[in-house]
Amino acid sequence: GAVVSQHPSWVICKSGTSVKIECRSLDFQATTMFWYRQFPKQSLMLMATSNEGSKATYEQGVEKDKFLINHASLTLSTLTVTSAHPEDSSFYICSARNLGGAESTEAFFGQGTRLTVV
């Protein structure tokens, strides 16, 4: 299957600073990537859909000014958590679908980024 790589896998930052998380599709082009957030003991909640070359589409209740998404190329999407606070501490996961390939409807996931804000 296709590979999605996420970096970093773990980050600790001070309250008030910003953190950037990268999501790369390694062997396919992803016009669309997805960012999820997983709270402890809960399921993955879709935060936003990242579209290459255009603005991201945010789910209801997600602050677009706090979670900045940039999808500058067909293989890279970034999520920046701005002015992070302890309540932003969570596990962030990206995924991508290879809409041009044979496995076009399956989503492939990055390994996730555990963000801890202190």
Next chain:
Amino acid sequence: AQSVSQHNHHVILSEAASLELGCNYSYGGTVNLFWYVQYPGQHLQLLLKYFSGDPLVKGIKGFEAEFIKSKFSFNLRKPSVQWSDTAEYFCAANSRGGFKTIFGAGTRLFVKA
């Protein structure tokens, strides 16, 4: 509204017991269905998927799932679980031509050795 619901949040089984995890979906149009597994400390992995054709789908590690359209269900089964099956299992769905993959709340399975 699109949704995926999983009936059991926690399941505890002994080794060799049979497993069935329930999943129901509410989705307009043609739906694709998935089961993902997340082992402790690891990222999500695909267990199996249904797009079309035979409603009984075989996946990795001895898992299977049956798509029952009339019941809007896609239950996951395994005849005999092992301790290594301890993990969290997520049912998910997306639609043909759509983009979003929606996840159920997950079921934590603990298998006692």
